[in-house]
Amino acid sequence: MLERDCCRLYQVLKLLPEFGGEVDKPLSGKKVLVVEDENLLQKIATAILSRLGVTIEISNNGHEALQTVSKALEDQRTSESPPSLPYDYIFMDFQMPVMDGIAATRRIREEEAKYGVHIPIFAVSAHTDGPEIQQMKQAGVAYNLSKPLNIAKITEFLSSFEI
Amino acid sequence: MDIVNQLQRQYVDFLSSLYREGLLDDQFLQIQKLQDESNPEFVNEVVTLFFEDSEKLLHNLAVSLYVDQQNVDYQKVDACVHQFKGSSSSIGAQRVRNICASFRTCYDAKNLEGCLRCLQQLKDEYYLVKNKLQTLFRLEQQIVAAGGVIPIMG
Numbered sequence: 001m002l003e004r005d006c007c008r009l010y011q012v013l014k015l016l017p018e019f020g021g022e023v024d025k026p027l028s029g030k031k032v033l034v035v036e037d038e039n040l041l042q043k044i045a046t047a048i049l050s051r052l053g054v055t056i057e058i059s060n061n062g063h064e065a066l067q068t069v070s071k072a073l074e075d076q077r078t079s080e081s082p083p084s085l086p087y088d089y090i091f092m093d094f095q096m097p098v099m100d101g102i103a104a105t106r107r108i109r110e111e112e113a114k115y116g117v118h119i120p121i122f123a124v125s126a127h128t129d130g131p132e133i134q135q136m137k138q139a140g141v142a143y144n145l146s147k148p149l150n151i152a153k154i155t156e157f158l159s160s161f162e163i
Numbered sequence: 164m165d166i167v168n169q170l171q172r173q174y175v176d177f178l179s180s181l182y183r184e185g186l187l188d189d190q191f192l193q194i195q196k197l198q199d200e201s202n203p204e205f206v207n208e209v210v211t212l213f214f215e216d217s218e219k220l221l222h223n224l225a226v227s228l229y230v231d232q233q234n235v236d237y238q239k240v241d242a243c244v245h246q247f248k249g250s251s252s253s254i255g256a257q258r259v260r261n262i263c264a265s266f267r268t269c270y271d272a273k274n275l276e277g278c279l280r281c282l283q284q285l286k287d288e289y290y291l292v293k294n295k296l297q298t299l300f301r302l303e304q305q306i307v308a309a310g311g312v313i314p315i316m317g
Contacts, residue, residue: 040212040250047197047205095245126249148253150193 009159025053027158030088034058035065035104036124037096041147045091045124048151052158057087061096062104069119070111077115089158090121092141094132101125102132105139120161124149167311174302175314181299186292191255192316210296213254217289220247224282232275240270240278247285258288 032054034045042058049056059065072086090108094101105121112118123136123144133144145157181187198205220243227239248263262285269277303313 038216038246038250040209040216041253043209043212044194044197044253047202050201051197051199095242126245126252147249148190148193148255150190151196152193 009156013155013159025051026155028053031055031057031086033065033068033087033090035062035090035096035101036093037061038093041093041124041149045149048149048154051151052155062092062099062101062107064098065090065092065104066099066107066111069108073111073115073117085117085119087119090119091124091145092121094123094125094127094136101141102135102139105136105141109140122157167306167309170302170306170309171311171314174299174306175316177302178299178316181295185257186295187255188257189255190252194254195315207300209254210300213250213256214293216250217247217259217293221282221286221289224285228275228278228282235273235275235278237270237273241267244270256289256292259285259292262288 027049030053032049034042034049034056036042036045036058037060046056046058057068059068069086069090076084076086092101092105096104099107101123105123108119108121120142121140123133123141124147125133125136125144126147127133128144128146136144143157143161145153178187182191194209195206224240224243227236227243244263244266248260248267251257251259251263262281266278266281266285269281306313
C-alpha cells in the first residue's frame with residue numbers, strides 16, 4: 001500500500017515544473033467547489049487550485065453551497081448525458097455565516113443520497129483535532145485539510161487520495 | 164549594476180531576518196510561489212487583503228472588550244480571533260498566529276484582563292509585521308525601478 005501510494009505521489013509530483021516536469025496543470029479537468037466566506041482565503045484557494053489546472057467555483061457559505069450542489073444534481077438528472085459528479089471535490093470551511101460547514105456537509109449528504117452519488121468533501125479547518133473535527137467526520141467529511149493551504153499540501157494530499 | 168546587487172542583497176538579508184525572527188514562516192514563501200505571469204500582483208493583493216481584514220478585526224475586538232466590560236460577548240471575541248488566526252496563518256504571519264492561540268486560552272476562561280493583554284500583544288505584533296512587509300515591498304519596488312529582478316528565496 002505504501003509503495004503504491006509513494007508511486008502515485010511521485011508520479012504527480014514529477015509532473016510539476018518545480019520538480020522538472022513539463023505538464024504544469026496536473027489536475028486539469030477537475031472541478032472543485034470551494035466553500036469559504038473570507039475573501040483572503042478564497043483568493044489563496046483559487047490561486048492554488050488554478051495553478052494545478054482545476055476549474056473552481058466558489059460559494060460564500062454553506063447555504064449557497066447546498067443550493068449550488070442541489071441545483072447541479074437536479075440539472076444532471078434532467079440532462080440526457082450519462083450521470084457524473086458535478087464536482088470532483090468540495091473544499092469546505094468550518095465557520096461561516098448563514099450555514100456552517102458541519103450543517104452544509106450534512107445537508108449535502110442528504111441531498112446526494114437521493115441521487116445515489118457521493119462527492120468527496122474535505123474540511124479546511126484552523127483546528128487539527130477536537131470536537132469540531134469529530135462533528136465534521138460524523139457529518140460525512142472525508143478528510144480535514146488544516147489551514148494554511150498551499151500548493152505542496154494540496155498536491156501531496158490529492159495525490160494520495162483517489163484521483 | 165552595482166546598485167541592483169546592493170538592493171538585492173539588502174532584500175535577501177531583510178527577508179531572511181523576518182524568517183529568522185519568526186515574524187514570517189514557510190507559508191509566506193508558499194504565497195510567493197503562487198505569484199506568476201498570470202497572477203503578477205498576487206502577493207501584494209493577498210497582503211493588502213490581510214491588512215484590511217486585520218484592522219477590521221482589531222477594531223471589532225476593541226469594541227467587544229472595551230465598550231461594555233460587564234457584558235463581554237466572548238463568542239464574538241472567539242469569532243474574531245478565530246478569523247485572525249486563519250488569515251495570519253494563511254499568509255505566514257507566524258507571531259500573529261501564535262498570539263491568537265494564547266488569546267483563545269484567555270477568552271475560553273472568560274479572563275478579561277488576559278484578553279486585554281492579548282489584544283495589545285496582537286496589535287503590537289500585527290503592526291510590526293505590517294511595517295516589515297511594507298518595507299519589503301518598498302525594497303522590491305526599488306529593485307524593479309533600478310532594472311533588477313526580485314531574488315527568489317527558498
